[in-house]
Amino acid sequence: MAHKDIIILGIESSCDDTSAAIIKNNTIFSNIISSQEVHKIYGGVVPELASRAHQQNIIPVVDKAINDANITKKEIDAIAFTRGPGLVGSLLVGVSFAKGFALANNIPLIEVDHLQAHVLAHFIQEKDENHKVPSFPFLCLLVSGGNSQIILVKDYLEMEVLGQTIDDAAGEAFDKCAKIMGLPYPGGPLVDEYAQKGNPHSFTFSKPKIDGLDYSFSGLKTSFLYFLRDKLKEDNQFINNNLNDLCASLQFTINNILIEKLMMAAKKTNIKQIAISGGVSANSGLRTQLSEKADLKFGYETFYPKLTYSTDNAAMIAITGFFKYLKGDFASQNVTPYPRNIVL
Numbered sequence: 001m002a003h004k005d006i007i008i009l010g011i012e013s014s015c016d017d018t019s020a021a022i023i024k025n026n027t028i029f030s031n032i033i034s035s036q037e038v039h040k041i042y043g044g045v046v047p048e049l050a051s052r053a054h055q056q057n058i059i060p061v062v063d064k065a066i067n068d069a070n071i072t073k074k075e076i077d078a079i080a081f082t083r084g085p086g087l088v089g090s091l092l093v094g095v096s097f098a099k100g101f102a103l104a105n106n107i108p109l110i111e112v113d114h115l116q117a118h119v120l121a122h123f124i125q126e127k128d129e130n131h132k133v134p135s136f137p138f139l140c141l142l143v144s145g146g147n148s149q150i151i152l153v154k155d156y157l158e159m160e161v162l163g164q165t166i167d168d169a170a171g172e173a174f175d176k177c178a179k180i181m182g183l184p185y186p187g188g189p190l191v192d193e194y195a196q197k198g199n200p201h202s203f204t205f206s207k208p209k210i211d212g213l214d215y216s217f218s219g220l221k222t223s224f225l226y227f228l229r230d231k232l233k234e235d236n237q238f239i240n241n242n243l244n245d246l247c248a249s250l251q252f253t254i255n256n257i258l259i260e261k262l263m264m265a266a267k268k269t270n271i272k273q274i275a276i277s278g279g280v281s282a283n284s285g286l287r288t289q290l291s292e293k294a295d296l297k298f299g300y301e302t303f304y305p306k307l308t309y310s311t312d313n314a315a316m317i318a319i320t321g322f323f324k325y326l327k328g329d330f331a332s333q334n335v336t337p338y339p340r341n342i343v344l
């Protein structure tokens, strides 16, 4: 790259992870994530508790990110933060911290759309490693706790939503069905774990009938609930006795729904490079099912972010900050958090 080295501090605080990262150009030097355990007993994120925990965590997390990167504050060229979407109280902590840090160190402030950042996580490199990156244009399935979108990525900061969920997100489907089975929050990773020991063809659940490239997951959740309610009438140990098969079948159904529309988008746009990102992209079944469907022999190439960059993290905020820095796209000190979707 022709420019001088650019060092960015990235801050992520949109939901229940407080994270800070240092990136030098596109290479990550540290990525610290403090996940909040306080929500577990409530079966979901409690916004008020999340913002308080961010408030406690932010300084130690940033300190550690700077120390681990082996740099000094003076070397940081800009600070990038998640502006939204997310919980407004949580976002406020990151936004306020970033403003103060920018002022105190006299450096530019960069606002980042959390969803764009999930997509750009594919471009994060690590020291002494060459991670395979997609080339433009490519399709990205962004699947997280709050979003399920098929995105046409034309350039680093030029993206278009081709389809999205009209109700629940894929991560919500995983988490809500896991809750029905009595599993703790967030249920997605646990469903993944049990599914690996189960048979995905044991049970079938209804799939949504929705035109075009949009998704719907609320019907699946209801059909899963009624199915279990009927089975439990016959055998009150049905969930315990079939947990692995239930998880495997549920996971297979959700992933099939996701992949079917994604492949439809690929055919429609004639794009052969397909990426997935967001928390649900950590799902092992989704990775295998997609690789099977979009195997190279069919002319497709698939891209998966590293697991640490799939779920919420500040490295993806920092890399997005880097691309915005190159364009001189800076925010002003009167910027406010934005809880709803911004760009995507």
Ligand code: KG4
Residues within 6 Å of the ligand: 015, 143, 144, 145, 146, 147, 170, 171, 172, 174, 175, 186, 187, 188, 189, 192, 278, 279, 280, 281, 282, 283, 284, 310, 311, 312
């Ligand atoms: O991207 P993320 O960390 O947070 C946002 O929603 O922005 O995604 C969290 C979601 C949760 O719904 C969680 O259950 C799901 O990602 N998730 C998984 C897996 N790991 C995280 N879902 C299925 N399988 C996984 N391995």
